[in-house]
Amino acid sequence: MNIAVLGAGAWGTTLARMLAARDHAVTLWDHFPETLETIRRTGRNERYLPGVELPANLCVAADAAVAEADAELVVVASVSKGFREVTKTLGRFGGVVVSVTKGIEYETGLTMSGVLAETAPGARVVAMSGPTLAAEVARGVPTAIVAASADAAAAQQVQALFHSPAFRVYTSADVVGVELGGALKNVIAIGAGVCDGLGFGDNAKAALVTRAIAEMRRLGVACGAQAETFAGLSGIGDLMVTCFSKLSRNHGFGERIGRGEKPEAIVASMTAVAEGYPTARSAHELARKRGVVTPIIDEVNAMLYEGKDVRQALQDLTARDSKAED
């Protein structure tokens, strides 16, 4: 199959590599031509996926239009901030578009499938999300993920395309739930990182994450998601890894905030984007518009965008809590 992968970060490169290794004709595009040039020249993407060899049949194209020219299926793995711009080229595309980008557009409150409904109205949209640290998938250790679509046949097609014994793909019909699970957990991971940065332990982090799941579910349901989705791979599963693994960027971002660094300085120093940073602002705004109570998202947003003291934020969070479990 002819496949275009848009976005040569860790995850886009990992998926492109996986599909090329199965003899699909994969063309990888990225916003930064130098990333593609490095891949072409060295057969690696050392900056984002260090130490991993890429197959020789993986092509790169500096022009998105060229990458998409003969594509029967397009995977979009760009950062959320550039998602609308990147997918504008898909205006006439009628095939399957798989979004693996985790985020919420600030201006519209839309997840990436919502953006695609506007930029690629003819496409059959599938969102794929779950606990999938790219470095581990590249190593070939067992991983499970969810492919969600309102179009069951499209979800099954994506399942068949990606599924292998070490990369198990489950299907779901709850696109918005799967996407919001993936997007919101990055915000919570920043909060969990702050806990760690302050020297709190795993007990505190577990309490935070447990309360967070309820919050994610409330916001998700208000946006039309199914409550159960947040108990699945793209909810609890992804949340757990992002909050407890040493490999998570968003957790690391929060840890540095907990140790007293300024958000803008951390952003400037990072190689890859921590999606929780823009998503905190989008999620906070979305919850406000929908009238959903989201104490953890609110406090993370205040730490990131209002210069709120991290200890004060955690204290206020505790004070807002109730006395019985809900």
Place this chain on the structure above:
Amino acid sequence: MNIAVLGAGAWGTTLARMLAARDHAVTLWDHFPETLETIRRTGRNERYLPGVELPANLCVAADAAVAEADAELVVVASVSKGFREVTKTLGRFGGVVVSVTKGIEYETGLTMSGVLAETAPGARVVAMSGPTLAAEVARGVPTAIVAASADAAAAQQVQALFHSPAFRVYTSADVVGVELGGALKNVIAIGAGVCDGLGFGDNAKAALVTRAIAEMRRLGVACGAQAETFAGLSGIGDLMVTCFSKLSRNHGFGERIGRGEKPEAIVASMTAVAEGYPTARSAHELARKRGVVTPIIDEVNAMLYEGKDVRQALQDLTARDSKAED
């Protein structure tokens, strides 16, 4: 208040210390007189709670009857295997008994509150459980826990007794749910440890833990628990910590199995009991009796008691899995 704490392991000692520091008259008893003698002589319980000073007003008693003589409230923190024997002395006790023991009695399928209904029929029973690594609570870092009782006044009394800014106690009416969450997560933690011991990554562990929550909930509901309880602190919260923290005994137990050690040899070498070992057998039997499908518990049981090869067990687990999320 006069309080007896039965069981001087890490958790019993931590709770006894917490209550004594608040000027309650606390008497600590243990099955092993030498543990108590060490505490009396050194003011520490170095074996189970290393590096932690105990308050001078914390008394020890080598005779449980003496410890309980004037007690208005009894905390039971023994291992599950000795729970029935230990609580037999409470036959005429009419006060509040707080069980913090996580396990299921093999012969009866009862949780500890169920055992107490038989051994201490006059007591007002509260079960307290959650993500509470003892070493962290002893350090005073923030922790949250649930006190569950069919007797709301008793749950609130226990909440008031233990609650502090760094040790937040929530109440619940779902005793069996809270207890099963705490007991079953130890079994899952062994499975998660096996994954780590085999060199799998966090993606695989997250997938296992996510599927496990559904399994725990199914078994819990079949035993009369509320489904929501498993999304709370004593469910997901405790499960997360036990599966991801380096401080968990049960996870460490599984890790050693994953690396090829024999269960009996590991048990013999451990200072403290890994409750997941006996609970795997009890939970497997309980699920069989109730007709509940529990693939993860079954495979852990097979690895521990039937000598099943760990790689084979994980492979069989994957094969039993469905294609869509449930």
